[in-house]
Amino acid sequence: MRYLSIGIAIAALSAVAGAQSLTGVWSGRYSSDDEARVIVLGLDADAAGHLTGYLRLPQADERIVDGRVSGGVFWFMSERDANNNTTQQRIYGGEAQGEKLRLIIPGNRAQSMELKRVSSDRPAPMMPVPPKVSLPAPPPVASNGLAQTPPMGWNSWNKFQGKVTDKVVREIADAMAKNGMKDAGYLYVNIDDTWESARDATGNIRSNSKFPDMKALADYVHGKGLKLGIYSSPGPKTCAGYEGSYQHEAQDAKTWAAWGIDYLKYDWCSAARVYAPDQATMQAAYAKMGEALLASGLPMVYSLCQYGMLDVGEWGAKVGGNLWRTTGDIGDRWDSMQNIGFNLQMGREKYAAPGHWNDPDMLEIGNGGMSETEYRTHMSLWAILAAPLLAGNDLRDVAPGILEILNNKEAIAVDQDKLGKQGTRVSKQGDLEVWARPLEDGGYAVGLFNRGASAAQVTAQWSDIGIAGAHAVRDLWAHAGRGTASGSYSAEVPAHGVVLVKIAK
Numbered sequence: 181m182r183y184l185s186i187g188i189a190i191a192a193l194s195a196v197a198g199a200q201s202l203t204g205v206w207s208g209r210y211s212s213d214d215e216a217r218v219i220v221l222g223l224d225a226d227a228a229g230h231l232t233g234y235l236r237l238p239q240a241d242e243r244i245v246d247g248r249v250s251g252g253v254f255w256f257m258s259e260r261d262a263n264n265n266t267t268q269q270r271i272y273g274g275e276a277q278g279e280k281l282r283l284i285i286p287g288n289r290a291q292s293m294e295l296k297r298v299s300s301d302r303p304a305p306m307m308p309v310p311p312k313v314s315l316p317a318p319p320p321v322a323s324n325g326l327a328q329t330p331p332m333g334w335n336s337w338n339k340f341q342g343k344v345t346d347k348v349v350r351e352i353a354d355a356m357a358k359n360g361m362k363d364a365g366y367l368y369v370n371i372d373d374t375w376e377s378a379r380d381a382t383g384n385i386r387s388n389s390k391f392p393d394m395k396a397l398a399d400y401v402h403g404k405g406l407k408l409g410i411y412s413s414p415g416p417k418t419c420a421g422y423e424g425s426y427q428h429e430a431q432d433a434k435t436w437a438a439w440g441i442d443y444l445k446y447d448w449c450s451a452a453r454v455y456a457p458d459q460a461t462m463q464a465a466y467a468k469m470g471e472a473l474l475a476s477g478l479p480m481v482y483s484l485c486q487y488g489m490l491d492v493g494e495w496g497a498k499v500g501g502n503l504w505r506t507t508g509d510i511g512d513r514w515d516s517m518q519n520i521g522f523n524l525q526m527g528r529e530k531y532a533a534p535g536h537w538n539d540p541d542m543l544e545i546g547n548g549g550m551s552e553t554e555y556r557t558h559m560s561l562w563a564i565l566a567a568p569l570l571a572g573n574d575l576r577d578v579a580p581g582i583l584e585i586l587n588n589k590e591a592i593a594v595d596q597d598k599l600g601k602q603g604t605r606v607s608k609q610g611d612l613e614v615w616a617r618p619l620e621d622g623g624y625a626v627g628l629f630n631r632g633a634s635a636a637q638v639t640a641q642w643s644d645i646g647i648a649g650a651h652a653v654r655d656l657w658a659h660a661g662r663g664t665a666s667g668s669y670s671a672e673v674p675a676h677g678v679v680l681v682k683i684a685k
């Protein structure tokens with residue numbers, strides 16, 4: 181009995197030692213290419229293994245609100261301030277061994293990173309957050325006249341994230357010029373986050389070692405008959421923790437113009453650290469860059485990325501935006517794509533028009549997480565939604581079936597229809613949905629979608645679309661006429677699939 185209780189006491193003591201050895205301040209770098217991208221984790225483990233503390237990411241501070249450690253393995257839930265006086269919570273996990281700690285950062289593309297112990301002291305409480313800037317609603321920004329149809333091109337993020345380089349961008353441009361995409365209308369080659377380096381002594385933004393010469397890269401891409409896009413944030417840091425444009429808006433716009441940049445994606449991220457969480461302030465922050473781009477001397481498509489917060493459809497065009505994201509990030513999974521495409525776009529159609537578009541995020545077609553049937557659904561739905569078509573896969577090595585999906589000129593013609601009216605759902609029966617988009621020539625693009633797990637017959641009723649009588653039907657994936665239909669059109673649709681048709685006037 182005595183030995184047993186000693187044993188229990190030792191076990192308890194070592195559990196406590198394990199817990200408390202996590203106590204301290206840990207720090208690490210996101211990647212080795214930029215020393216400024218440090219994250220700091222302050223952990224305080226009590227004797228029972230409960231965790232409190234904080235996490236300082238380049239783009240946000242988070243408070244740890246709950247957590248446990250046992251035998252070096254830990255999890256914690258942290259909370260950060262979001263817009264509209266709400267908070268966002270995330271769950272992290274990891275393991276500590278001696279002076280090193282592996283932290284698993286959650287997200288669509290979860291990553292893990294190594295932190296080293298900086299101290300074993302209990303972390304001091306997080307610094308109080310400085311007061312945030314509140315700005316009045318800005319006067320409207322003049323239209324730049326661009327994006328009369330939804331922008332088309334490619335963006336580096338979905339496939340490459342931090343691994344995008346000058347070489348990759350050149351090779352993608354080469355591929356687009358050769359594989360039929362340029363001819364199909366894909367024009368912009370967009371570098372997303374992770375190109376940035378620290379500013380020089382006069383505050384000019386510089387690219388990091390992955391992009392030795394941005395002007396030369398722009399010249400190269402232009403030489404292929406394509407255009408080059410770039411990425412920044414209204415906040416001090418980007419989402420991946422690189423340098424943002426806060427308080428350097430006009431200077432950055434001029435730098436990009438001097439490089440020959442044709443497109444900017446402007447991503448809110450750490451702007452939440454410095455700006456008050458209200459609509460007027462957010463509009464003012466975006467309008468500031470809208471004006472800066474207009475004054476830069478080079479026309480640039482202006483893509484707002486703030487995940488659809490604060491009714492962006494109501495004001496995105498007024499701050500100079502040509503497109504605005506409507507949701508959080510897409511993932512290369514059926515659930516993510518279908519949730520964004522089918523569930524989260526309804527009601528936004530009134531905001532889309534030539535010059536400014538809802539952006540349900542970049543394409544995942546070809547990234548491998550969905551079947552070709554599901555990717556055809558992705559492409560068809562984005563076309564009906566008048567969404568920007570920004571491929572997000574590695575175009576240097578594309579399977580023929582995937583290229584056929586991206587280059588389907590009949591689906592692209594729907595997306596790029598000059599009337600510029602975004603389509604919407606006209607009927608729903610369980611997993612079976614019909615979506616319709618009016619076209620310039622008086623016809624309709626109609627998607628017969630099956631979100632269910634087995635094949636089914638889907639019917640588009642003319643009365644749901646708002647037409648009557650007999651109309652010629654053409655299947656835009658089979659590239660074949662389907663005769664004339666009166667009153668309705670039905671087709672067998674595979675699980676997670678689509679039959680996309682055009683109903684003539």
Ligand code: GLA
Nearest residue numbers: 337372373419420447485509
């Ligand atoms: C955010 C955006 C993504 C991408 C990353 C880059 O998550 O929504 O599209 O730009 O930032 O860090």
